[in-house]
Amino acid sequence: MEDKEILETVNGIFIDVLDNDDIALTPETTANDVDDWDSLNHIQLVVAIERKFKIRFGSQEIQNWSNIGDMIASIKAKTA
Amino acid sequence: MKVFSQLKKNLKKDFSNLKTIKVALLGDTATQFLNQALRATGYDIDYNLDIWEADFNQVEGQVFDPTSELYEFEPDVVIIFLSSHKLVARYNKLKPGQSGTMADMQLAQIQNLYESVKSRLKAKVIFYNYQEIDDHVFGNFANKIQSSFLYQLRKLNFMLMEYASNTPDFYICDLSSIQNQVGKQFCFQPSVYINTEMVLSIDILPEVAAKTLDIIAAINGKFKKCLILDLDNTTWGGIIGDDGLENIQIGALGIGKAFTEFQYWVKKLKNRGVILAVCSKNTESIAKEPFEKHPDMVLRLEDIAVFIANWENKVDNIRTIQNILNIGFDSMVFLDDNPFERNIVRDSIPELTIPELPEDPAEYLEYLYPLNLFETVSFSEEDAKRTAQYQIEAQRVVTQQSFTNEKDFLKSLNMLSLVEPFNKFNTPRVAQLSQRSNQFNLRTIRYTEADIESLSKSSDYFTFAFTLEDRFGDNGLICITILKKQTDDTLFIDTWLMSCRVLKRGMENFVLNTLVNSAKEHGYTYLKGEYLPTAKNEMVKNHYKNLGFAEQDGIWILNVNEYENKECYISNK
Incomplete structure (x- = not known):
């Protein structure tokens, strides 16, 4: 799957989980850039992404992401 | 059932017109999502759950400290969630030889928590029982080893049922049953647990919240009959x-x-x-x-x-x-x-x-x-007779049609009522009627068995339970009134409620005659009544007016010395 395609899918998940249609993610986006993306909602986002891509992240992996680009790289590695 | 992300959208809605219930949530794991799920689920059944959530793992700290935020908050419902994962952790630290006592020790701790809450609050307590974790240390043989974790956990769940059956305000929300229904893989997600200390998966939250709300709704008189x-x-x-x-x-x-x-x-x-x-x-x-x-x-x-x-x-x-x-x-x-x-x-x-x-x-x-359509918070022997009573009611409807005059019909019924104060025999039914009556209920104050018991012992109250029988059969205990001594000359009608099975029999007149006589006998001059409107009790909006009470600033007053007994066709049994 291409990065762009993954980004679009992830963007859709963010819109749904955070209930905010204005979200437009880029690889550089961090939690500080998105309203309501706090540690609690992060868990919900991760679970929703896992379900959508039918993957499981390692419990440490998800703590090492610094931005959306890292998240997409993880997804890409697992769906390749 | 909605999934969690759908449910969460409720949180942005307007709760202001909904009935508010104050809920305290205490857990030994992270409960933020459970908090959100409970509040959002409450919205769908018209409750505004005002939830105060204890800080992480502060159950004992809050419950045993009389000056804690928990007691300051004065909740109606206290939810305590002690997880199986923390139970394992506790079991792990036991010395060899102590393992077989875990269930007893944990139950004692839960009893302490409950009693401490009850000594300071009038709240109901909801406790989640334990989801099974089978560590397979003994394999199937764990069933034969009393000190195995599985044995102790199951024993604890059973002991909780025994404890709940003897403790009226202690309710168990059956988390174990939920896990049996959907499976542990669905209930528990290890990575979420490791990262967040949350033991409930996001998928299971709506189920757990719904089952919790079933109890809260039933406590508040909302259940299927x-x-x-x-x-x-x-x-x-x-x-x-x-x-x-x-x-x-x-x-x-x-x-x-x-x-x-x-x-x-x-x-x-x-x-x-x-x-x-x-x-x-x-x-x-x-x-x-x-x-x-x-x-x-x-x-x-x-x-x-x-x-x-x-x-x-x-x-x-x-x-x-x-x-x-x-x-x-x-x-x-x-x-x-x-x-x-x-x-x-x-x-x-x-x-x-x-x-x-x-x-x-x-x-x-x-x-x-x-x-779980038929959640309940009470069960009494009267319940089993209910069908017969409604069948009798159907017969009465037919008989009534043959009388042209209502008085003649009422006379023909040969009605008898037994009036007693609350006692240990009628307490379960009195409490149940207090939970169930929505329409003919002037103030809709709910009392549990424990409340009724303490009212019956208090010298500040006069309590009355009325039965009604007639030639077609026995309706059982159908009406309750509670009079509170307000001042030296005034009794306040704290509770007046009646089963709608016996509407239009003149029971209101009989009850008021009884209350007035009792007030006079004890040297009181005034009866004061109050109507607190709810979505369901409009039928008694003019109750006190119809009975001849005079209004003063929203309170209805009757001078018992000027009262003349009202006509009714019910005799004392």
Whole structure:
């Protein structure tokens, strides 16, 4: 799957989980850039992404992401 | 059921017109999502749960400190969630030789928590029981080893049931049953647990919240009282009018077994006090035939409080049933195999609960069980008699039609009422009536058995429980009043509620005569009453006015020395 395609899918998940249609993610986006993306909602986002891509992240992996680009790289590695 | 992300959208809605219930949530794991799920689920059943959440793992700190935020908050409901994962951690630290005492030690701790809460709050306590974790240290042999974790956990769950059965305000929310229903893999997600200390998966949150709200709603008087059954292909297989008595499917063979097992379930509900009604498109005599003659029928006519079979539309028929039973549509469940009928009824009576029965009757029960339609917070021996009482009511309706004059009708009933203060024999029923009565209820204050017991012992109150019987039968205990000593000359009517089964019998007059006589006897001059409106008690809006009380700033006052006994046709038993 291409990065762009993954980004679009992830963007859709963010819109749904955070209930905010204005979200437009880029690889550089961090939690500080998105309203309501706090540690609690992060868990919900991760679970929703896992379900959508039918993957499981390692419990440490998800703590090492610094931005959306890292998240997409993880997804890409697992769906390749 | 909504998934968590859908449910969360409720949190942005307007809660301001909903009934507020103050809830304290305390857990030994992270409970933020559970908090959100509870509040969002409450919205869908018209509750504004005002939730105060304790900081992470502060259960003991909050409960045992009399000056804690918990007690400052003064919740109506305290939810305590001690997880199986923390139980394992505790078990892990026990010295060899102590393992076999874990259940006893943990139960003692839970009792301490409960008693500490109860000594400072009037709140109800909801406690989640333990989801099973089988560590397989002993394999199947764990069942033979008292010190195994599995043995101790199951023992603890059983001891909790025993404790709850003797502790009126301690309610168990059956998390273990939820996990058995959907599986541990669905309930628990290890990565979420490791990262966040949350032991409930995001998927299971709506289920857990719903089951918790079932208890909260029942405590607040919102629960199902009546089950309305369709007959053909719901109660038995086939169509009685076409197939005939010999050919309907019921009994031990084939699909008949599904209907038999369904009927046994319905019969157990009836024995528990759920009122059964039949609503069927059929010729009445033909529809009744299986109930009278089929050897394999589990349900019999005497199980059915109201039997309506005709060719009119079901909406009107259900309205008739509601009229006879005099309970709200929101306390009734309608089961019908026909999606078309369900939709018509749903469109006209949206308050009615109408489950989407699966097409295959083999799946009826497995579909119905987890819906938990019939949550309750009380059970008394009177419950089992309820059906007979409603059947008697139907007879009375017929008799009444033969009298042109209401007085003559009331006289002909030869009514007797036993008036007693609350005592240990009537306490369960008094508490139950206090939970169940919504319509004829002036202030809608709910009392549990424990509350009733302490009222009966208090010297600040006069309590009255009324029964009513007549020549058709015994209605049992149907009315409660509680008088609070307000000043030296004034008694405040804290509670006046009555079962709607006995409306229009002159019971109000009889009760007021009794209260006035008692007030005079004890040297009081004034009775004060108050009407607190709810969505359901409009029928008693003018209750005190009709009885001759005078209004003063929203309070109704009666001078007992100027009172003349009201006419009524009920005698003291």
